Amino acid sequence: xxxxxxxxxxxxxxxxxxxxxxxxxxxxxxxxxxxxxxxxxxxxxxxxxxxxxxxxxxxxxxxxxxxxxxxxxxxxxxxxxxxxxxxxxxxxxxxxxxxxxxxxxxxxxxxxxxxxxxxxxxxxxxxxxxxxxxxxxxxxxxxxxxxxxxxxxxxxxxxxxxxxxxxxxxxxxxxxxxxxxxxxxxxxxxxxxxxxxxxxxxxxxxxxxxxxxxxxxxxxxxxxxxxxxxxxxxxxxxxxxxxxxxxxxxxxxxxxxxxxxxxxxxxxxxxxxxxxxxxxxxxxxxxxxxxxxxxxxxxxxxxxxxx
Numbered sequence: 001x002x003x004x005x006x007x008x009x010x011x012x013x014x015x016x017x018x019x020x021x022x023x024x025x026x027x028x029x030x031x032x033x034x035x036x037x038x039x040x041x042x043x044x045x046x047x048x049x050x051x052x053x054x055x056x057x058x059x060x061x062x063x064x065x066x067x068x069x070x071x072x073x074x075x076x077x078x079x080x081x082x083x084x085x086x087x088x089x090x091x092x093x094x095x096x097x098x099x100x101x102x103x104x105x106x107x108x109x110x111x112x113x114x115x116x117x118x119x120x121x122x123x124x125x126x127x128x129x130x131x132x133x134x135x136x137x138x139x140x141x142x143x144x145x146x147x148x149x150x151x152x153x154x155x156x157x158x159x160x161x162x163x164x165x166x167x168x169x170x171x172x173x174x175x176x177x178x179x180x181x182x183x184x185x186x187x188x189x190x191x192x193x194x195x196x197x198x199x200x201x202x203x204x205x206x207x208x209x210x211x212x213x214x215x216x217x218x219x220x221x222x223x224x225x226x227x228x229x230x231x232x233x234x235x236x237x238x239x240x241x242x243x244x245x246x247x248x249x250x251x252x253x254x255x256x257x258x259x260x261x262x263x264x265x266x267x268x269x270x271x272x273x274x275x276x277x278x279x280x281x282x283x284x285x286x287x288x289x290x291x292x293x294x295x296x297x298x299x300x301x302x303x304x305x306x307x
Contacts (some may be wrong), residue, residue, distance in 0.1 A: 003044040009034045009189050010055065010157075015064035017054050023051040027210045028064070032205065034156070034187040037179070039203035039220070041194060041293045047212035048193035054189065056082045069157060077106030078153050087146025089134055095121060095145055096130040098151050106153050115214045121150040123178035125171040140166050147175065154182075160192040164201060176202050197294040208296050216296045223296055232271050234261045237282030245280035 012030040016023060025047050032038055040048045053059035057074035066073055068080070097223055099117040101155065108116060121127040124144040129137070137145065150158060158179070164172055166242045181203050182188040192201045206223055208216040234244040234254075239261050243254050246261070255262040263271065272286045287299065 003040055007049060009036065009069070010191070011065070011067040013065040015054070015066055016062045017050055017059050018062050019050070019059075019152045023062075023212060024059075029209060030041030030217065032191075034182045034189050034190060036201040036205055037183060037190040037192065037201060038205045038207060039192050039194060039199060039201055039293070040078075040207045040209060041197055041199075042209035042297065043195055045211060046195075046209040048195075048209060049161055051207075051209070052082060052161050052191065052193055053269075055157070056080050056159055056173065077102075077155070077295065078108065079155050080157045080159065081155040082159045082161070083147040083150035083163050085143060085166055087142060087149070087163075090143055091135045091143060093134050094131050095126050095134065095137075095148065097144070097150060102152055102168075103150050108153050116152050116154060118149040119154075123151055123175055124148040125174050125303045140168050140171070143167060144175075145169055146279070154186070154188075156186070156188055158188060160190065162194050164192065164199060165194065165196060172200060176200060177196075197292040197297075206215065206293055208293055210297060216293075220293070224292060232263045232275070233287045234257055234263070234275060234280075234283065236261065236280060236283040242280040242282060246275070249278065 005156070010030060010032040012028050015025060015028045015030075017025040028051070030038075041053055042048050050059060053062060055068055055073055057068075057072075057076070057080070075079075091117055093101075096117065099120060103116055106108075109112060118127065121130055124147050125140065126144055126148055129141065132143075134145070143163050147160070147163060150160075166176070167175065177187070179190055183190060188200075188298075190203075192199065192203060193217070194201070204219055206220045207214065208223075233247070234242060236259070237257060239256050243256055243261050246263070251302045275283070275286050
């Protein structure tokens, strides 16, 4: 018997999009398998929210080809869940009644409402508050409730618009653990747009945007190790003397500053370990700064600016 193929994930080919006359996405290529988690990273006006709106079917492409779950994107609460950092919630009602209304509105089977709502509330650490007035919820709890609304119909595609950071740390961790579980068990695809290079979202892939253009795309591990850009900062009483000692240990250039040396290398942790095993005289502190998506964004902007 042939295995049943998994439903398609996300495919964008040379996609552009615009709000009126203002182009917000330029020539975007993207391919994502079901069950993957993509972090879309960039600053203000990078095009992150526009990309999510495109995937949700709220913003039509002006150019190129878009396929979401095997078809052209269109608003469908059973297929796509979208949550943001500023959810539009009613002041009346409770989390329980709000999720019941949401499930009815998107056409979820009536018999599944209780189980679906309970699962979403538990994932967002809101089950104990299910009968509390919405008006009395704190800001972070309101964000969590917005995410629960997106989760409740159990859509195969979940879009998160910079809404993980406002959550309390334990709530965020519980939610991320839940997302890891449903990505594995139900092949749910997650796209998380954020301006935080090291967001806690368990993403394996990243898309770096700037002014609607793709600066980098791929596995985060590959992107952040594509060049020898880890920084090892060595603070010493006599940086010059420390530099002479280290020159015999490593074939790398060191930037000398008052009280410190900065070296760039491919594996900063390994280099720091070697320094500590044979510390130069006067060594005080050794720290490692790993390459991040923010470095890629800065590199991409510099490259584009030089063209």
